[in-house]
Amino acid sequence: MIIDINFIGLIIASIMASAVPLILASCGELITERSGVLNLGVEGMMIIGAISGFALMTVTGSLIIAIFGAMLAGVLISTIFAFLTQTLITNHVATGLALTIFGIGISAMIGKNFVGIPGKEFPVLFEGLKDTIPLLGPILFGHSIVFYFAFALPFITSYFLKKTKIGLIVRAVGDSPESASNQGINVRLVRYACILYGGAMSGLAGAYLSMIYTPQWIENMTGGRGWIALALVVFSTWNPIKILIGAMIFGGLTIIQFHMQAIGVRIPVQFLTALPYIVTIIVLVVISRDSRKIRLSTPSSLGKSFHKDN
C-alpha cells in the first residue's frame, strides 16, 4: 500500500471534523460548569439542535437561519433547565436527566417528517488552497465555518475565563457563590447566562452533525456524543485547551475504527464501536485518581444549588 502524504492529511482532517461537535458542546458545558452548574442535558440539547437545524434548513432553505435557529433551540430548551435549577432550585442531576429524555423524545417527534430527506451541501472555505501545501493543505483548508469556529473556541474560552472581567465573575460564581453574592454579583443571573450559553453551543454541535458532518436526520443521531462531551470536561480538568486534546483523541478513535474496518482488521466491529466509551472510562479513572488535583480544579460549588434568602 502506498501511503500518500495527502492521504495522511485527509485522515487528520477527518479526525478533526469528528472532534468538532465534541469541542463545541464541551466548551459550552465548561462555561456552565465553571459557573457552578452541572447540566447533564447536553445530549438532549444537542439532539434538539440537530433536528432544529435540519428542519429549519429543509423548510426555509437558508443555512444561516438553520444554524442560528439550532442555537436558539438549544437556548430555549436550556431555559427549562435554567428555570428549574436556578429559580425553582431543583436538583441538577435529575433535571439534566429529564432534559435529555425530553429532548430525545421531542426531537424524534419533530423529526418524524424529516427522515430520509437528503441534506444540503454546506459551503466550505478556502477549497482552492487544499492542494497548494502537501499534508497541511487538506488539514487547514476546505472546511465549513463551523469547523474553524470550533477550533478557535477553546482559545477564545480560555482567554474569556482568564483575561476578561466577565470571565472572572463566572469563575467567582462557580468557586464561591456566597462571596460573589456578597460582592453584589447576581449569582442567579450569571448562572442563567452560562446555562443558556451552554445550550447554544450544544445546539450548534447538534446542527453541525445533522447539517455538515452527516447531512441528514437520523433518530438519536447524537449517539452518546453529548455524554462524551460531558466526560471531556472532566478530562480537561475544566481547562478549555485540554478539551481540544481530548476531543482529538476521541475523534481519532472514531475515525480509526472506520479505517480498521476498511483495511479488514479482524476485530469485531462492536468492539471497535465500543472503544471510545471504554477509553472514556479509562481516561476518567486515570484523571480522577489524583483526588487532590481534581479537587483543586473542580469549580467548588459544582452541582450545588445556591439560594439567596430575600
Place this chain on the structure above:
Amino acid sequence: MIKIVKRDQPSRAIFFFTPVLAIFLTLVAGGLIFFILGFKPFEALKFFFIVPIADKYGFSELLLKATPLCLIAIGLSFCFKSNNWNIGAEGQLTFGAIVSGGVALLFYEQEGFYILPIVILAGAIGGMLYASIPAILKTYFNTNEILVSLMLVYVSKLILDYLVVGPWSNPEGFNFPETRQFSDSAKLPLLFEGLRIHAGIFLALAAVVISWFVFYKTYLGFQMKVSGFSLKTAKYAGYKGKKMIILVFLISGACAGLAGVGEITGPIGQLHREISPDYGFTAIIVAFLGRLHPVGIIFASLVVAITYLGAETAQIFMQIPKYTGQVFQGMILFFLLASDYLLFFKIKFIGSKK
C-alpha cells in the same frame, strides 16, 4: 398580591401530593402538545391513557411493562437515597440478561426444576458484576459514577449485539440476530393462558417488600438516609462510606439484572438485539415519581408503564409518533422537580390593601 415564604420544615403532605400534581400537569401539557400537533387533545389523551388498559389483555401488558420498571426503580432508590447517581441501570439490565441468557443456553433442550433458579441467579449476579464497575471506580479511584455507569450502557449493548450476531446466534436461525429458544425449564412461567404477564412480577413484589424492610427497619437503611441528607454528617458519624456505596450499587445492579432476566426468560424466551425499550433510564423517573418509597414506586411504575402502552396505541390509532411516550416521561420528571418547590416554599395570596 402573591408572596413566597420559605417553610420552616418541608411539608409532608405536599411530599406525597406533588407526584399527583406532576401527573396532572403532564396531562395538561400533553394535551396542549397534541393540540399544537393538530390532534384532538381529549381523544389523543384517551387513546394514550385509557384505551390501552381498557381490557384484560391491556391490563396484563401494563403489569408486564410495570414489572421491570418497578424492579429497577426499587434498586435505584437504594442508590439515590444515599446520594449515589447510578444512571446506568440499562447497562446492568443488559449485562444481567446476557449472563442469564448465556446460562439458559447452556441448558439448551434440558429440563429440570433447578434450571430456572440458576438462570435467575445468574442474571442477578450479572447485573451486580456490571454495577460493581462504577462502584469500585467511584470508591477506589474517585471516578464520577454518572459518566462511568452511562458509558457502560453503550458497551453492554454492543456486547449483546456482538453475541447475538456472532458466537451465540442460532445456528438454524437464518442469520437473524437472535439466539436459540431457551428450554421451557429456563423460562419464567406465564401466569394466565393467553396473556403475557409472567412470574417475574413476583420478583418485583419481593423487591418491594425487602426494600421496605431494609429502608425502614435496618441500620443500613438509616445509614443510607443520613448519607443522603449530608455526606459530612455520615462521615462524622463514622459510617464506612465505601462499603455502603458498593453495597447499594450491588443491590441496584441485582435488581436491574433481574429485570433483564424477566425480559428474556418471560414471553420472548431468547436473547436478541433489543431486549429493553430503555427501561433502565425510564426507571430513574419511576424512582423519583415514587418518591424513592417502595409503595410509591409501585404506583409510579404503573403510571409510567402506561406511557409505553399509550405511545403504542396512539401510534396505531391516531398516527401519533411513539416518541410521545418519552416526551411524557421527561415532562413528568420536569413537573415533579418543579412542584417540589412547594415542599420548601409556601405561596401566600395576600389581599391587596389600599
